[in-house]
Amino acid sequence: MTGGREAALFDDVPCIIAETSTLTTRPGVECALYKWRPPSPGSGRIRGIAVVYHGFGAHSLYPTVRYASSLLAENGLMVYGLDLPGHGASPGMRGLLTCVEDMINDGIAVAQYAARENVGDGGEEGVPLFLVGSSMGGAIALAVANRMPSSAVSGVVMLAPMLSLNVGSGSRMALGWLNAIVPLLPIIPSSATRPELQYRDKERRAECERNTLTYKGKLRPQSALTCIEFTTQIQQSFHEVTVPFLCMIADEDVVVDNSMARELMGKSPSKDKTLKSYAALHGLLCEPAPLLGIIEDDFVQWVLERCPR
Template sequence: MSTTPTSPQGVPYEELPHFVNADGLHIYTKCWQPPDNSTPSALCLILHGVGEHCERYDTVAAPLTGSGIMVFAHDHVGHGQSEGIRVDIKDFNIYVRDTIQHVDRITEHYPNLPVFLIGHSMGGTVAILAAMERPDQFTGMVLVAPAVVENPETATTCKVFMARILAYLAPQFEIGKIEPKYISRDPKEVERYATDPLVWHRGMKARWSVQTLEALKQLQENMSEIKVPFLVMQGDKDVLVESVGATLLMERAQSKDKQAQIYPGYYHALQFEPPQDAAIVLRDLTSWIVTRMKQAP
């Protein structure tokens, strides 16, 4: 007897926008259309960070849709309203594969439009790897506090060795969690994150941690293959990702059009900083994409 698949929250997927990935898992999707559902001038995929979900990104999508861009997103497998073991992955490249599948689905309906990626934190890692796999598909990418280099506090030889053992023996073992206070300087945003039922508030899984370290190693070893134009945005008070990642991208990527913007005093989620500061980030992000959208052939 077959049963109707439901989200982790118990909602039938027939009632939710989604696609089914190569592993047969339902991946929740979100779309923000330009005003009046007018024909878009470009497409932009938002890739969220670890433990969070795409519904948090309304404020990022708004100025883009106002500029005639159709914005879409999905909850990574194991996140938010998508299927999969919570915050676990057998292979980090599954995130990349699902991203490319989603892009292919959208571009099938909207062909011949410039396509941009926005990746935050882990989503930045996914965006870079997707752009390396499909260098001719993307017009540009904006990397918001991307995870490029492992955090030295969590990537010591001893800790990595233990994580690998746990990943093999107990892949769901939780070895550390994100403290909400490091997300933003805005108490309201910290509270929103800390009380969001779709956010994963427990520890990161051992297997996820090892797979992410492998992805970062892959990225670092092949950074010179990056050719897609990009803007990397980084807060200098971010303690969740290493800001040196922005420097390495600028030094090693082959992209002829590359730019780094450092925001003094900003924490990790630049787009969710205090309103007056987040507005600067969203202005810079939107301006960069709109300029290249207009320059695209």
């Protein structure tokens, strides 16, 4: 890991500035890493650690992801974000998802690094670690928690998670055919990714549209197939989810299928599981007030209730 510079954020949305560096997640794979430090608490002790995972095409400084990270940091958590390969400031073909295992392994690497750094820098054992994810990042957070030791993760928060996609069997067969012939060619359009279908607040939507690091091109067959395979794999692991979790879904979501969020509630043996739904679009943190305040409060309070006082 290297470090030293500060991330340049948008001036019109006040937030805690992220420190930027890099993290080698796998041999030969170096990703952009971000850290949001909380305002210095009186006790000098952080309340917890959080890793925030971004969605497809986005990155750690994308507005929706940054809003979540800044909220947690403002409330006393040390927050980390990683740009997946091909996303944001990380190298790689833009918008390419190589395979499910690569995403999970990258997610585990940053979670382990975040926990290790805070102990190594003089932090205390037992500081809770939370995994947070938006859209595809929600699936990553849940998959990473399932792979890590049960005592390592104190909770998972999923915002409009990609647990299922509305893709029929015919479309899946066509994707498999395209992936065999032109896996890297950006040829698959998606009307569901239009900003007006994801973000209701006009100012926050405009910020998302201005963001130049976001991948806004057509989907590559390999990336689309990886997302579908990821949802299938995560659904098969619902019965193994024992970590405390909060699943926040948008009733008007056209990007992901919410039905599997409810199935997760039924199949997971976790003794601490909560499902909350909102009359919102996919970008939950891009809703106007007063709904935005309700969503933010539900999100932050769930985490703080699981932190030591």
